[in-house]
Amino acid sequence: MRHLRMVPDHTNIDFFAIARVTFGGSMLLVVISIMAPFIWGLNFGIDFLGGTTIRTEASQPVNVGAYRKALDPLHLGDVIINQVFDPSASTNKHVANVRVSAEKGHESIPPAALKRIEGALQKVDPSIRFTSVNSVGPKVSGELMRKAVMAISGAVFAVMAYIWLRFEWQFALGAAVATVHDVALTVGIFVLLQIKFDLSIIAALLTIVGYSLNDTVVVFDRARENLIKYKKMPLRDVLNLSANETLSRTLMTSLSTMIPLIALLIFGGDVIRGFVFAIAWGVITGTYSSIYVAKNIVLMLGVKRDWGKKDDGAAGTQFAAKG
Structure with missing residues (x-):
């Protein structure tokens, strides 16, 4: 073979x-x-710029592509959407994390932007609600x-x-x-x-x-x-x-x-x-x-040749000249 x-x-x-x-x-x-x-x-992404993480719950399965498409017209900057498998959530609830980078000079996205995000996502799934909103500042x-x-x-x-x-x-x-x-x-x-x-x-x-x-x-x-x-x-x-x-x-x-x-x-x-x-x-x-x-x-x-012998201090040069 x-x-x-x-x-x-x-x-x-x-x-x-x-x-x-x-x-x-x-x-x-x-x-x-x-x-x-x-x-x-x-x-830099959200991890280094700072921003806001929104935790959502909905009765319908999370559709990351549809969520992202709904948020694109808002021009929010860096947006990361992940489905979360939360054992503490009820069986008929589907959980996701929406991470949005902060604008320059701000530690988090303003309340008005949060409302726009919620409205855009509710057009995809009217049952969506925000269960928590956490911000990561520049520090x-x-x-x-x-x-x-x-x-x-x-x-x-x-x-x-x-x-x-x-x-x-x-x-x-x-x-x-x-x-x-x-x-x-x-x-x-x-x-x-x-x-x-x-x-x-x-x-x-x-x-x-x-x-x-x-x-x-x-x-x-x-x-x-x-x-x-x-x-x-x-x-x-x-x-x-x-x-x-x-x-x-x-x-x-x-x-x-x-x-x-x-x-x-x-x-x-x-x-x-x-x-x-x-x-x-x-x-x-x-x-x-x-x-x-x-x-x-x-x-x-350069490097010494014989590891069985003690280093005599010339290990760095004895072979360099021959290379």
Whole structure:
């Protein structure tokens, strides 16, 4: 039986041949992506802008599409509608959450706008009533943003610590740069396309950190084995060999991950589209960075060859010159 292969069994691609374009271009894009939110701004959702959450109850089943169509003429800005399965509600009641972003300079939507929303929804279902109305002000939103930045930063430092303990500090720095590359480029594409940026995207960024680490560790693990196995081979050749040997696995993993993500992008609906897009983009950048970013950092820093010997302090240079 023949197995499906993305690439031939034995490849000999020189991944450093155009490093000025691949690595240099990546670093330039990272710098632009980090600056982009401050220059052009992210398209923040309700979670970070503040707004009002309206809980509705109705005797008829929730029709998210009809609700959204009824609210479109009101030009409310960012509106998120979710059906809620509430066990405390009576069996003949159907519950939904309608989240509406606040206007600039306001902490919540005004009472007049609430009346318009209620009137529009009652045209879809006359039995709809508002059971609760809660507002999230800008102070709470600012706190959420700070915690989101702390969560992503903590994940990157955890990645560095893990790689450092498992390999060497040069590998840890390479993995950290690759992870920052993936997260930064994801934020950059959200700025460029002005896709809604909310808490679900933070969850996607944390998932990307894990995916990036997984891909990078596979290449690094093979590199460590080859550094011990081929003691006289220059570091550049060892890293190229390791990337070629794991290339099929890397591409197959990425492809198998992308198939359900593409299906969700097409059929998943507006509610999860931003989250799925972020994950899909992260898979692409994560695959790229494990091949073209992480290894370049290790090559520039150099790394010791024999893990069985004590570090004599020259681990960072003894192979760099040979690469």
